[in-house]
Amino acid sequence: MHTDTPFYRLFQERPALVFELAGLPVPADLDYRLHAEEVKQTAFRLDGVLRPEAGRDDLPLVFVETQFQHRANFYARWLASIFLYLFRHPGITRTWRAVVVFPDHATDSGTLAPYEPLLNCGLLHRVYLADLLDDPTPSFGTRLARLVVMEPAVMVTEARALLAEPGPEDGRTNTLDLIETILVYKFPKLSRDEIRTMLHLPQTELKKTRFYQEVFHEGHQEGREEGRQEGKQRGEALILLRLLRLKFGEIPDDTRRRIEATDADTLLAWSERILNAECIDDIFR
8 A cells, every 4th residue: 555665664664663653662772774575375475563672571472554545354464464474484482562653543444353352461552643743742653653643734834844853864855755654655746856845945955855766766767668669769769758757747848859859879878967957957067
């Protein structure tokens, strides 16, 4: 589902957030790494498993799931996946916790009655992002997580506030990367330039993010694959058109015709200007 990727990135970068959201004590020396785990010989797949690093037998295994759609059999399927995972990994001897993140209470529509003992004994924890909107003293990680359920105008204001928080430069870039990931999945039709404008960012800062670089790398790879059988000129044209769409959105017809009529070497030079371009016209100067 669309929310899997931003939350996977959030929990990957900030594993403490899983504990914060679930109301669990955050270990003093947080030594976890998030993994997506497939349970062999079944169709089950776990969104994420926080596995402590080697030697940390004092820390529990944490299964974390984001559920943003109504599923009557959600608990049955998810908990079956967890117990099957434990069965397939007989070497696991540590305790475990299960944390599921819902956007709101209404989405939590699965049949829970058979599994209430897990809830009552503290093994199962449910998080409702909508409830976090009323938290008067949220942590930085909680503020990032609840962006997903905020109204657009409020979300943009909060995203700008998060980016304005003081801290080291590498921490700001990491925060920007997470915020951009959330914005792209919440507003999939926005171009990167629209996101930059929304966050009041200079182009040079947005292009530092891992998400931005991955998207453009993907654009190059897909464009080259499409053009491989169509000649060098056609291949370079496809690459440039794909990258322009990723950055600026819809491409004017006259720009498309100009690209399709240009030689391959010129197209390659234009493609190299993409990341520094403020507008489409900058590509052709």
